[in-house]
Amino acid sequence: xxxxxxxxxxxxxxxxxxxxxxxxxxxxxxxxxxxxxxxxxxxxxxxxxxxxxxxxxxxxxxxxxxxxxxxxxxxxxxxxxxxxxxxxxxxxxxxxxxxxxxxxxxxxxxxxxxxxxxxxxxxxxxxxxxxxxxxxxxxxxxxxxxxxxxxxxxxxxxxxxxxxxxxxxxxxxxxxxxxxxxxxxxxxxxxxxxxxxxxxxxxxxxxxxxxxxxxxxxxxxxxxxxxxxxxxxxxxxxxxxxxxxxxxxxxx
Amino acid sequence: xxxxxxxxxxxxxxxxxxxxxxxxxxxxxxxxxxxxxxxxxxxxxxxxxxxxxxxxxxxxxxxxxxxxxxxxxxxxxxxxxxxxxxxxxxxxxxxxxxxxxxxxxxxxxxxxxxxxxxxxxxxxxxxxxxxxxxxxxxxxxxxxxxxxxxxxxxxxxxxxxxxxxxxxxxxxxxxxxxxxxxxxxxxx
Amino acid sequence: xxxxxxxxxxxxxxxxxxxxxxxxxxxxxxxxxxxxxxxxxxxxxxxxxxxxxxxxxxxxxxxxxxxxxxxxxxxxxxxxxxxxxxxxxxxxxxxxxxxxxxxxxxxxxxxxxxxxxxxxxxxxxxxxxxxxxxxxxxxxxxxxxxxxxxxxxxxxxxxxxxxxxxxxxxxxxxxxxxxxxxxxxxxxxxxxxxxxxxxxxxxxxxxxxxxxxxxxxxxxxxxxxxxxxxxxxxxxxxxxxxxxxxxxxxxxxxxxxxxxxxxxxxxxxxxxxxxxxxxxxxxxxxxxxxxxxxxxxxxxxxxxxxxxxxxxxxxxxxxxxxxxxxxxxxxxxxxxxxxxxxxxxxxxxxxxxxxxxxxxxx
Numbered sequence: 001x002x003x004x005x006x007x008x009x010x011x012x013x014x015x016x017x018x019x020x021x022x023x024x025x026x027x028x029x030x031x032x033x034x035x036x037x038x039x040x041x042x043x044x045x046x047x048x049x050x051x052x053x054x055x056x057x058x059x060x061x062x063x064x065x066x067x068x069x070x071x072x073x074x075x076x077x078x079x080x081x082x083x084x085x086x087x088x089x090x091x092x093x094x095x096x097x098x099x100x101x102x103x104x105x106x107x108x109x110x111x112x113x114x115x116x117x118x119x120x121x122x123x124x125x126x127x128x129x130x131x132x133x134x135x136x137x138x139x140x141x142x143x144x145x146x147x148x149x150x151x152x153x154x155x156x157x158x159x160x161x162x163x164x165x166x167x168x169x170x171x172x173x174x175x176x177x178x179x180x181x182x183x184x185x186x187x188x189x190x191x192x193x194x195x196x197x198x199x200x201x202x203x204x205x206x207x208x209x210x211x212x213x214x215x216x217x218x219x220x221x222x223x224x225x226x227x228x229x230x231x232x233x234x235x236x237x238x239x240x241x242x243x244x245x246x247x248x249x250x251x252x
Numbered sequence: 253x254x255x256x257x258x259x260x261x262x263x264x265x266x267x268x269x270x271x272x273x274x275x276x277x278x279x280x281x282x283x284x285x286x287x288x289x290x291x292x293x294x295x296x297x298x299x300x301x302x303x304x305x306x307x308x309x310x311x312x313x314x315x316x317x318x319x320x321x322x323x324x325x326x327x328x329x330x331x332x333x334x335x336x337x338x339x340x341x342x343x344x345x346x347x348x349x350x351x352x353x354x355x356x357x358x359x360x361x362x363x364x365x366x367x368x369x370x371x372x373x374x375x376x377x378x379x380x381x382x383x384x385x386x387x388x389x390x391x392x393x394x395x396x397x398x399x400x401x402x403x404x405x406x407x408x409x410x411x412x413x414x415x416x417x418x419x420x421x422x423x424x425x426x427x428x429x430x431x432x433x434x435x436x437x438x439x440x
Numbered sequence: 441x442x443x444x445x446x447x448x449x450x451x452x453x454x455x456x457x458x459x460x461x462x463x464x465x466x467x468x469x470x471x472x473x474x475x476x477x478x479x480x481x482x483x484x485x486x487x488x489x490x491x492x493x494x495x496x497x498x499x500x501x502x503x504x505x506x507x508x509x510x511x512x513x514x515x516x517x518x519x520x521x522x523x524x525x526x527x528x529x530x531x532x533x534x535x536x537x538x539x540x541x542x543x544x545x546x547x548x549x550x551x552x553x554x555x556x557x558x559x560x561x562x563x564x565x566x567x568x569x570x571x572x573x574x575x576x577x578x579x580x581x582x583x584x585x586x587x588x589x590x591x592x593x594x595x596x597x598x599x600x601x602x603x604x605x606x607x608x609x610x611x612x613x614x615x616x617x618x619x620x621x622x623x624x625x626x627x628x629x630x631x632x633x634x635x636x637x638x639x640x641x642x643x644x645x646x647x648x649x650x651x652x653x654x655x656x657x658x659x660x661x662x663x664x665x666x667x668x669x670x671x672x673x674x675x676x677x678x679x680x681x682x683x684x685x686x687x688x689x690x691x692x693x694x695x696x697x698x699x700x701x702x703x704x705x706x707x708x709x710x711x712x713x714x715x716x717x718x719x720x721x722x723x724x725x726x727x728x729x730x731x732x733x734x735x736x737x738x739x740x741x742x743x744x745x746x747x748x749x750x751x752x753x754x755x756x757x758x759x760x761x762x763x764x765x766x767x768x769x770x771x772x773x774x775x776x777x778x779x780x781x782x783x784x785x786x787x788x789x790x791x792x793x794x795x796x797x798x799x800x801x802x
Contacts, residue, residue: 012652044650047516052663059661063652065645067516068661069509070539076506080513081645083499084471084521088646106509109502274623281453281625290622312589314715316618316708317787 008034010043012063019057023224025181025211026054029122030061032184033091036192037064040199042089047081049074051094051103054128058093072103075110078117089198090117097127100136100160107162111170114203118194121162121206124213125232132216136160139235144216159235166206167241173203176241180210182229183238190240210236256286256309257395258318261387262335263327265302268384273304276391279398279406280308288313301334308397323395323440324362325387327370332357344394344440368435374428382428389432394440403429445494449629456619459590459626460524460550461486463597466631468638469548470519471497473510477529478562479617480552484524504529508536511547515540516660518643520601524550526617528559530568530575537610538576542662542673545644546604550597550613552620555785564617565785566707569762572612573736579674581681583688584612584736586707590626593619596733598631605639607684614735616758618708618787685737695721695728696746701797702776703729704743705756706763708787713756715790720797727797735763740770747774752800756793760784 007013011034020026037046048064050056052071059068069077078090099107099121107119126144127133134147137159141150167176175197179187187209194205210232214224259276263269270291277289285308292303307313320340326332326347332354339345339359347358349367358365368390374383385407392403407425408415415422445465452459460483464472472491474484488498501507507523514521525533530551540547553568555561574580583603585596597613604611631638644658651657664670692710694717696702705713710731717729730746730753732738747753753776755764760782768778781788781796 010652012657043652044648044654045646047645056661056663059663060657060659063650063657065647065651065658066660067645068663069512070535070662073505073509073536073539076501076509077513077516079506080473080499080510080521081517082513083473083497083510084514084517084519085643085646088517105502106506109506277623278453281451286625287453288622288624290618313624313711315712315787315789316622317712317789319789319791 008038010034010037010062010064012060015060018061020054021215023212023214023221024054025124025209025213025228026058026122028181028184029120029187029209029211030058032188032191033093033120034062035188036195037062039192040195042195042199045087046089046091047078049078049090049092051092051098052129053095053098055093055095055098055122056129072098072101072106074098075103075106075117075119079110079115082115082117086116089195091195092117092119094119094121095128096121096123096125096135096137096160096162100162107166108169111166111174111204111206114171114174116198116201116203118198118205119207120191120194121208122211123162123208123236124211125159126213126216128213128216139231162208163206163241166204167243170204170243172243172246173197174243175202175205176243177206178208178210178236178238178241180228180233180238181212182210182225208236210238256307256311256313257323257397258321259306259308259391259395259397260303260321260324260335260338261306261391262301262303262325262331264330265300267302267327269302269304269327269387272384272388272391273306275406275410276388276397276403277306277308279402282406283398283402285310285397286313288316290316301328301330303331303334308395323391325391326351327387329354346390346394346436364440366436366439370432370435373431373435378428378431379424382424385425385428386432386435389429390436392429393433394436400429400433444630445490446628446630448633449627451625451627453623453625454590455482455621455623456590456593456615457482457552457621458486459593460597460613460615461490462628463594464522464601465490465494465496466628467598467601468520469496469522469601470641471499471514471521473499473501473507473514473521473523475501475504475507475525475529477504477526479554479620480524480526480550482620483550504532505535508533508547508549509539511549512536512540512545515545515547516644517646518641520548520605520641522548522550522601524552526552527554527556527568530571534571534576537582538578539662540610541576541578541581541677543660544608545610546608547610548600548604548613549610550615553614553616561785562617564758564787566616566709566758567762567784568614569735569759570765572614573766579678580736581677582610582612582736583607584614584734585690586614586733586735587619588708588710590619590624594626594628598636602636602639603688605641607688609681614707616708681737686741688734689737689739690733691739691742692731692733693729693742693746696730696742697749699728699750700726701728701752701754701800702746702750703727703754703756703793703797704731704763704767705729706732706735709756709758712788712790712793716793716797719790720794725797725801735766738766738770743767743770744774747771747776750776752777752779754779754781754797754800756781756788758783758786758788
């Protein structure tokens with residue numbers, strides 16, 4: 001599989017080539033996001049927030065106003081921004097450590113409040129920037145720097161099912177999906193729907209993206225794609241996830 | 253320069269000490285005097301002794317906290333124990349005559365100790381509901397921080413909407429102020 | 441257009457937390473983000489009651505990290521944004537404040553100090569001085585007003601929004617549990633009627649036009665790749681902060697340049713100190729006071745002057761030496777002996793201060 005070179009209009013050309021490692025999935029996710037921004041014509045009112053971790057390398061990625069925040073804190077920064085100026089389209093971009101570990105309380109509560117923002121979370125099963133430690137998304141048996149003999153679910157649990165968790169606690173109007181860099185067209189569709197959901201004022205939108213990290217996985221191209229397409233999908237099911245039925249009957 | 257009058261008012265939750273302190277403070281403020289009122293706070297405010305700290309004077313009040321009060325009013329046994337530390341040689345210590353078993357705890361170093369039958373007056377002459385208003389009458393009479401008339405105005409302001417519907421309530425409250433004042437008249 | 445919350449000048453008798461909510465409205469604050477913690481809760485209670493009537497907003501967050509970072513987001517959107525906290529909440533708040541410090545974001549934070557360390561008391565202390573002035577992983581490029589009365593809570597809360605948006609450093613109102621919960625009188629006013637102009641807020645992101653076409657994108661970061669980059673960033677912050685320090689620094693003093701003993705205190709403790717010093721002076725005792733209004737930056741020049749002329753600086757605070765550390769650093773090399781009077785987590789009365797001064801003078 002080859003990376004398409006045509007750049008979305010919303011990409012910032014003078015900061016390309018980008019700073020991610022060869023084979024990293026971030027470029028593909030950000031391409032899908034760029035295309036969605038282009039198609040929706042929201043370059044002038046989108047505000048892009050990126051987290052700490054490899055996502056921070058995208059702080060000047062787009063010709064879109066952007067804020068690089070702290071580890072795990074992109075969700076509250078974008079929440080605060082959107083609450084203060086609802087005309088903006090707030091995009092919080094983060095990794096699995098930022099979203100599911102250090103910032104999990106923010107993700108959970110933003111989802112529960114049905115904050116009208118879009119969260120895009122890149123799942124590459126480990127902490128990339130700090131050198132490949134175990135993450136909430138590390139799969140059983142997977143070796144990382146802090147699980148050198150493989151993740152033992154007896155001791156450290158099973159991978160976090162992020163979109164499933166978000167879908168379970170959010171409410172009607174929210175949009176939840178899990179895409180993969182192995183299917184960029186579908187991924188762009190999910191991200192676009194998530195942004196449309198925000199623009200329509202329906203509430204929280206969340207897209208997890210299965211992504212690659214050949215640097216820390218220590219895989220070649222073939223092994224990398226095999227991992228994301230064959231291994232990760234054993235635990236992480238790609239597709240849109242239904243949010244609960246209307247809850248207006250609750251409490252009666 | 254006259255120093256602010258320092259008042260400690262303590263009782264059980266529900267005895268209304270905070271509302272008494274607040275009404276007095278507001279009445280003094282309305283008169284253009286300086287007042288500083290600290291409600292009891294802390295984790296123990298749920299189910300503990302309720303203490304109100306009040307200072308009233310004619311200049312800006314200094315420290316909100318004080319070590320020794322000019323008058324301490326304790327309305328329960330626990331309140332006696334809790335407030336005796338605010339008593340010094342110049343302090344008037346007032347407690348309700350109906351409190352039992354606190355003889356040993358009544359401070360010996362006070363300028364004056366007064367046991368007033370406020371609870372009895374409330375129950376037998378007036379109405380248990382105006383117990384705290386009787387206390388208010390006693391406090392304003394003993395300290396002269398505001399006049400009794402001012403105290404009545406303040407009650408009118410606070411409860412006037414109830415008095416409109418039931419004018420007897422007004423008489424009851426005003427009588428409570430007068431009776432409270434009588435309980436300490438000539439004694440401090 | 442909703443009416444102004446305060447018209448004309450009027451005397452009020454209320455709690456300090458209520459004062460802060462009114463002052464934030466008077467200052468033109470747009471949105472408050474907050475998480476419950478005693479003794480600041482009533483700031484949120486009053487704000488949430490009044491805000492909708494004036495087209496203002498509120499968000500209750502999941503914790504103080506979120507309260508601080510949503511406040512950062514509000515500022516980035518170009519809205520006057522604030523939060524309020526205390527104690528362990530202030531600890532969490534240091535992370536967002538460090539981001540605001542690094543990126544020059546004018547957040548306003550009201551701190552009502554409570555006892556520490558740990559959960560301690562919900563009542564009162566001056567134990568959040570170190571954390572508020574120089575907390576976080578940074579250099580303390582913040583402005584901290586330590587108030588002592590309800591009038592000052594009103595005046596300085598209004599001023600905090602102006603200072604923050606004028607200089608673009610995070611700005612604190614450092615109050616305490618006494619100030620939060622007690623009732624006393626103050627005069628409230630509409631600042632503009634008094635000739636105080638309100639510094640307008642400006643958006644950092646979401647400005648008009650399409651980035652890359654009509655204008656360059658607005659892009660902000662706080663992460664740097666090499667030592668030289670962060671060195672330059674911090675040097676610039678330090679230069680800017682030092683340049684405004686003398687303009688921002690405020691203090692109050694009485695006979696600080698001509699007394700044997702000068703009592704130094706900030707915040708609510710300065711009330712006891714003023715009372716004590718005035719009484720002692722009436723009795724002919726050579727004593728004065730110096731009260732820093734801003735704890736960061738300090739009025740260093742005036743403080744050093746006092747510390748060079750007095751024999752003794754008596755450092756009085758409801759903490760175990762947190763203000764003292766700031767004073768000693770600023771007055772390094774000055775002649776006066778520094779004598780501590782620390783009551784961590786406890787209120788301090790005029791009588792206690794007077795007794796201490798007398799014992800020093802023998």
